Amino acid sequence: MAMQLSKGERFNISKEAPDLKKMAIALGWQVTEAGQSYDIDVSAFMLGADGKVPNDKYFIFYNNLQSCDGSVLQSIPEKNNRGQENKTIYGVILEKINPQIDEITFAVTIHEAEKINANFSNIKSAFIKICNLDTGIEIVRYELKENFLRETAVEFGRLYRKNGEWKFQAVGQGYQARLQSFVDKYRSGNSNNLAPITNELAAGTAADDLQLPAWELEVESEPEPEPSGETGNPLRSQINTQVNARSRKIPLALAATLGVLVLATGAVGFAFMRSGNETLQQAKILAVDTQNAAQATDVNLLRSFDKRLKETIANLEKIPNFPGFGYQQARADLLKLSPILVPVARNLQGAENLEKAQKLAMEAAVLVQKPPHPMEVWHQCQSKWQQAIGLLEAIESGTPVYNLAQNKLSSYRANSAIIGQRVAIAQKATNFSNQGSLKIQKGDVPGAIANFNQALGLNPNIPQAYLGLGIASSKQGNKQQAISHYDRALQLNPNLAEAYFGRGQAYYELGNKQKAIGNYEQAIRVNPNYGLAYLERGAIRCMLGTKSQAVADFNQAGELFSKQGDGNNYQLAKNFINECQEPTAQAVICDYQRNIDSLGRACGSSLNVPIIIRRKSAIAGSNSDSTDVKSNSSEQKISPASSDSSSTRTRSRRRSKR
Known part of the structure; x- marks a missing residue:
């Protein structure tokens, strides 16, 4: 994810993106309806150690779209579109930047702002971002959130070199200034341009290996003639001429060659011819790079070459059969490049398959570190290995x-x-666990315990097996041991609602009503449709005297049972509501083994008040304790339905009568 900067913050490119060689620096904004007529200029000033431009070729703007050292190339300026994102892109090759250049400052100005009473208040959502030029991946971004109410120029950011490292700073500084103000600020005061330029390239080859990203927009690059030997201050006069002219200059030699064709085709013809020449130049480069691409194994290199190849072939096919457009050369280049498409695509597919297979293999290895693991993890690991093998098998020989x-x-x-x-061992363990669940339902508690232990002996990380042991221990009356098993099940699967439910029943049996309520609440959190958990919590709340909460639980349980088609439990919930709302209701605990309630009377002989009874479940297949609610007119019970150790098995309906 791209780093987001605030005003003044810095980003160390050399440390955070050490492999970045080519970057795209994009400056973007949106204009309001009032700003739609603005003529907005984006400029880059390449500065030396003295903070000045060594000469005019290091001032990159609409009349000079590339630096003479071939390191910076600017896209063609766009016309503002209201409500849409407007953007200017700079392609930058770090290693080609003249060693004497220490900083590149990026500024945006409004042309003739004073005359049209314009300012940046009508320019919104401005940003500057840096992306990998080859892949388009965004690395760092600065969004200008300041309100520029009077400013007519803004310095967005700067790329600078310090102690051998390239860094970027979010500037966001506004000025009441124009483009000429920046020119005056950064121009060299030495009329002879004494700062030597040791890294200049021939004008015609300055940007041969710097192509702006196709994923952003179409661009136009144009070499400029070398500075003439003018007197006075060549830098100042030449830059001023360029700023005021506001026209894209066309090399004189090209204009002379075109002759009459210029009159016929106009500006569109020039642009089309320029595009054709650039395409022919790119075709020559690709022809040279073909041998390297044929043996390349790097995915990014192959992707870049494949993309450039397809784009160049498409552009070659568009070159018309007119004089001066290079049609014959385009046909010859097509014959050379078109046959390369298939082997390049095959090599790229093989490299991508290898990359994906290696990634899957790493994921599979990491997935099963520190075993044992649940069955699902082993299955996931096996699937990743099988996918990786399939990718490798699909790679063609000869690549x-x-x-x-x-x-x-x-x-x-x-x-x-x-x-x-x-996987086979894990499956065997799962089978033992499932057998134990079936035996629990049939009442074979010792047999179930044996199966669960066999399962855990093969794979000690099966939460359903611990859940089954908890149910079995509770049936045998060992509540503490049951709680320990439920604890272990929840460690392995914190979203096992049945384990919270069983642990809640065990805590109630031990006399800890608050912990019981807490566990039922956890079961409801995991499974909001757990009607039995609402019913059990309501029973305890009725005993504790919080009748309004108890009735709310019974209502919720009844609604859930109704939706689930569970008529018996629905009626049970409704009966509990009526009994818990009796004005004289008391919570009476009955010990059925001695047939004496907490008031010293025979069980069931009280007045018509609800009696909430906790006892060992006598229902075959129940997984733990039961809660019974009785009155002198009817005898009904709240008890967990049958369950095995699987969280996916549906609980059977409870009986409304004991």
Whole structure:
């Protein structure tokens, strides 16, 4: 994810993105309806150690779209579109920047702002961002959130070099100034341009290896003639002429060659011819790079070459059969480049398959570190190995990565076989756990315990097996041991609602009503449709005298049972509401083993008040304790329905009568 900067913050490119060689620096904004007529200029000033531009070729703007050292290229300025994002892109090759250049400052100005009474209050959502030029991945972004009410120029940010490291600073400084003000600020005061330029390239080749990103917009690059030997201050006079002219200059030699064609085609013809010449130049570069691409194994290099190749072929096909457009050369280049498409695509597919397979293999290895693991984890690991093997098997022979893929294929198959054995063991453990669940339902508690222990002996990380042991221990009357098993199940799966429910019943049986309520609440949190949990919590709340909360729980339980088609439990919930709302209701606990309630009377002989009874479940298949609510007119119970250790098995309906 891209780093977001605030005003004044800095970002160390060399440290955070050490492999970044080519970058796209985009400056963008939106204009309001009032600002739609603004003529907005974006400029870059390449400064030396003295904070000045060494010469006019290091001032990049609408009349000079590239630096003479070939390191910076600007896109063609766009016309403002109201409500849409407007953008100017700079392509930058760090290693080609003249060693004497220490900083590149990016500024945005409004042309003739004083005459049209314009300012940046009508320019919104401004930003500057840096992306990888080849991939388009955004690295760092600064969004200008300041309100520029009077400013006519803003310095967005600066790229600078310090102690051998490239850094970026979010500036966001506004001025009441114009473009000429920046020119005056950064121009060299030495009329002879004494700062030597040791890294200049020939004008015609300055930007040969710098292509602005196709994922952003179309661009136009244009070499400028070398500075003439003018007297006075060549820098100042030449820059002033360029700023005021506001026209894209066309080399004189090109205009002379076109002759009459200029009159016929006009500006559109020039742009089209320029595009054709650039395409022919790109075709020459691709022809040279073909051999390297044929043996390349790097995915990013192959993707870049494949993209450039397809774009160049498409552009070559558009060159018309007119004099001066290079049609014959375009046809010849097409014959050379078109056959390359298939092998390049095959090499790219092989490299991408290898990359994906290696990623899957790493994920599979990390997934099963520190075993044992639940069955699902082993299945996920096995699936990743199988996917990786399939990708490697699909790589065609003859591709540069084929031999490497075959070597990895052997080890991947061996790893997949090992994981297959682990899956078989995990499946066997799951089978034992399922057998234990079935025995719990049939009332074979010792047999169930034996099966659960067998399952955990093979794979100690099966939460359903611990859930089953908790149910079995509760049935045998060992509530503390049951709680320990429920605890372990919840450690392995914190979203196992049945374990919270069973633990709540065990805590109630031990006399800890608050912990019981807490566990029922956890069960409801995990499964909001758990009607039995509402019913159990309501029973305890009725005992504690919080009748309004108890009635709310019974109502919720009844609503859930109604939606689930559980008529018996629905009627049970309704009966509890009526009984808990009796004005003289008291919470009476009855010990059925001695047939004496907490008031010293025989169980069931009280007045018509609800009696909430806790006892060991006598219902075959129940997984833990029961809660009974009785009155002198009817005898009904709240008890958990049958369950095995699987969280997906549906609980059976409870009986309304004991």
